[in-house]
Amino acid sequence: MYSIHYFASVREQLDCSEESIEATDAIATVADLVKLLAARGGAWTMLANRQQVLIAVNQAVSDHEQALTGNDEIAFFPPMTGG
Amino acid sequence: MPTMIRIDVQAQDFDLAAEYALIRDIADNPGAITIFSGLVRELQDVAAEGQSLTLEHYPGMTQKALRDIAEHACDRWPLSVCRVIHRVGTLQPGDQIVLVATASLHRDAAFDAARFIMDYLKTSAPFWKKQVAGDKDYWVESRTSDHQAAARWQDDNNS
Numbered sequence: 001m002y003s004i005h006y007f008a009s010v011r012e013q014l015d016c017s018e019e020s021i022e023a024t025d026a027i028a029t030v031a032d033l034v035k036l037l038a039a040r041g042g043a044w045t046m047l048a049n050r051q052q053v054l055i056a057v058n059q060a061v062s063d064h065e066q067a068l069t070g071n072d073e074i075a076f077f078p079p080m081t082g083g
Numbered sequence: 084m085p086t087m088i089r090i091d092v093q094a095q096d097f098d099l100a101a102e103y104a105l106i107r108d109i110a111d112n113p114g115a116i117t118i119f120s121g122l123v124r125e126l127q128d129v130a131a132e133g134q135s136l137t138l139e140h141y142p143g144m145t146q147k148a149l150r151d152i153a154e155h156a157c158d159r160w161p162l163s164v165c166r167v168i169h170r171v172g173t174l175q176p177g178d179q180i181v182l183v184a185t186a187s188l189h190r191d192a193a194f195d196a197a198r199f200i201m202d203y204l205k206t207s208a209p210f211w212k213k214q215v216a217g218d219k220d221y222w223v224e225s226r227t228s229d230h231q232a233a234a235r236w237q238d239d240n241n242s
């Protein structure tokens with residue numbers, strides 16, 4: 001299973017903080033996962049916007065080309081604003 | 084030089100004097116200690132009592148991201164202590180939000196490393212600010228100037 005987390009404005013707009021998605025051969029990269037989630041329509045389409053939504057795989061910032069394996073933790077969030 | 088890196092992400096406030104005393108105690112021959120503290124700004128057009136700032140973070144990733152930034156600073160400058168504290172939760176105008184402290188033999192390393200850590204922290208550590216201002220609330224947008232400040236360290240090979 002992929003463990004998926006959403007933070008800050010992304011979490012609020014999706015009204016979802018986390019979910020699990022079955023790891024299959026069809027979801028081999030971050031791009032595949034984004035495509036699947038964005039296909040839900042509505043606010044979910046924003047996940048495909050690389051400027052608006054950043055992605056971390058196993059708690060390291062990553063990109064759409066990153067390969068996924070089962071048990072990966074994937075997070076979607078807006079650009080960081082700490083400090 | 085072995086470096087003591089210490090990172091805390093916490094809801095509670097911190098005591099600058101106590102942090103300074105601790106760093107002074109554990110640093111190896113500290114010729115210079117730089118301490119930066121960031122505070123919650125008060126918005127001008129809203130009553131202070133109607134303001135707050137809530138910090139959300141990504142608990143699994145935050146410590147790791149801050150440690151990575153601190154380790155990069157230690158690779159680049161001869162530091163004996165590198166200390167970061169970042170608060171999370173709801174804060175009020177004037178509250179302390181972040182502390183970055185560095186100790187080194189000389190001031191240039193301590194100043195530059197502290198600034199490097201702050202510049203990267205703002206754009207690479209998974210924190211997000213939500214501002215409450217009277218009857219409105221909104222997520223603080225990331226600033227181009229913060230990204231430029233972090234990028235500057237990539238072009239600058241002279242330090």
